[in-house]
């Protein structure tokens with residue numbers, strides 16, 4: 001196959017990109033998206049501040065634009081994200097425990113119901129653990145007011161809202177075996193043992209010189225898969241250029257393909273110029289949508 005999506009499909013996987021609604025009017029952006037990718041993740045449009053900017057008042061128009069585009073082209077959609085400390089409106093962080101619990105559950109229910117049957121996987125909870133050696137939860141309105149149980153509650157609410165969506169926990173700096181991924185691993189193991197509904201773990205995989213592709217990436221993906229969940233590479237980007245960057249991208253793809261429950265890969269943007277990492281060149285296409293060496297490495301690894 002000669003596109004990322006088609007090559008991944010031959011391996012039973014999807015190959016996706018984060019998409020921003022405000023670029024859908026740019027012809028080469030859309031043609032690259034349509035040609036190469038089989039899944040999309042709205043980059044910001046499904047986040048809490050975008051869909052529920054004030055309490056109980058939902059606005060789905062930007063996210064719907066992306067979902068409609070994807071559906072018209074037969075692409076899958078990853079939902080990102082329901083419960084996260086960032087891009088969270090201030091009205092949420094100002095609530096007391098009782099109100100916060102009902103606001104969280106209502107948010108999950110309303111958003112998932114709006115997209116019921118249209119999302120293959122949802123990032124139900126994003127980035128709930130701290131970096132570093134503690135393995136502790138990150139301070140957030142949810143953690144601080146509701147305690148450790150907020151994650152379990154979010155997943156149970158999500159399962160009830162759309163029983164057919166795969167429910168994922170998503171995080172960064174969990175790509176290799178380390179204290180943070182050990183803490184996520186322990187949580188997933190506990191959820192599986194107690195019947196808390198969780199189907200997948202997302203590994204953001206934002207790599208740079210401080211946080212390179214770990215040598216135990218495949219082993220880490222495999223140990224999660226062995227708990228009985230799917231694993232997905234959800235926000236891949238790798239700073240760098242040329243052959244070194246291409247080699248890293250190829251290694252990421254090979255790690256996923258070596259794990260049968262690694263069901264797909266999403267890169268966090270299409271051309272370098274629209275990367276959230278404004279200063280680098282971390283993606284597969286240059287600013288003029290030319291295929292970079294990294295693109296060719298991915299395609300040949302698939």
Ligand code: XIL
Pocket residue numbers: 043044126204235276
């Ligand atoms: C980023 C977006 O790419 C930016 O446009 C936005 O300004 C901030 O968020 N982890 C995540 C993503 O889960 O939602 C983040 O996306 C990148 C880090």
